[in-house]
Amino acid sequence: MVFRFCPECGEALIMRRIGDEGLVPFCEGCDMPYFPISYPCVICLVVRNGKVALIKEKKAEGLTLVAGYVRAGERAEEAARREVGEELGIEAEKPRFIKSYYYQEGDNLMLGFVCAAYRGEFALSEEVEEAGWFSFEEAKRLLEGTKVARFLLEDYLKGENY
Numbered sequence: 001m002v003f004r005f006c007p008e009c010g011e012a013l014i015m016r017r018i019g020d021e022g023l024v025p026f027c028e029g030c031d032m033p034y035f036p037i038s039y040p041c042v043i044c045l046v047v048r049n050g051k052v053a054l055i056k057e058k059k060a061e062g063l064t065l066v067a068g069y070v071r072a073g074e075r076a077e078e079a080a081r082r083e084v085g086e087e088l089g090i091e092a093e094k095p096r097f098i099k100s101y102y103y104q105e106g107d108n109l110m111l112g113f114v115c116a117a118y119r120g121e122f123a124l125s126e127e128v129e130e131a132g133w134f135s136f137e138e139a140k141r142l143l144e145g146t147k148v149a150r151f152l153l154e155d156y157l158k159g160e161n162y
């Protein structure tokens with residue numbers, strides 16, 4: 001996202017040269033630069049006994065992984081645990097960063113995590129229509145139409161994170 005107006009005071013931003021960053025949108029009133037950003041999200045491979053949790057959201061077609069926005073002031077690991085808790089109703093243990101992805105459609109920086117689930121029964125959020133545990137092979141097939149979810153699963157299985 002490229003800011004054109006100041007999110008604090010609403011003034012139109014000008015372009016100002018800031019060191020190595022080059023020209024950056026800048027509010028003269030607040031004396032603040034507003035660097036273009038891609039909103040950070042987490043996407044989580046929740047794993048239990050060699051299976052992975054896939055969900056079907058009410059607003060979406062097909063199955064995918066738990067994902068959601070990182071809140072202001074929140075660490076990505078906390079966001080991963082919170083999102084898994086909200087969507088699946090289970091504790092996500094030991095969230096571990098795998099890799100990041102840029103998701104162009106949403107202009108998101110997607111931070112891919114794997115976490116362990118010690119309890120398998122879901123208590124789904126209202127946004128989630130259904131969820132289940134799938135073998136990695138099944139999951140690969142079911143995530144074929146997705147981008148980041150499939151890449152994260154593949155990168156996890158490749159062990160490219162080490």
Ligand SMILES: [Zn+2]
Pocket residue numbers: 006007008009010011027028029030031
């Ligand atoms: Zn301003």
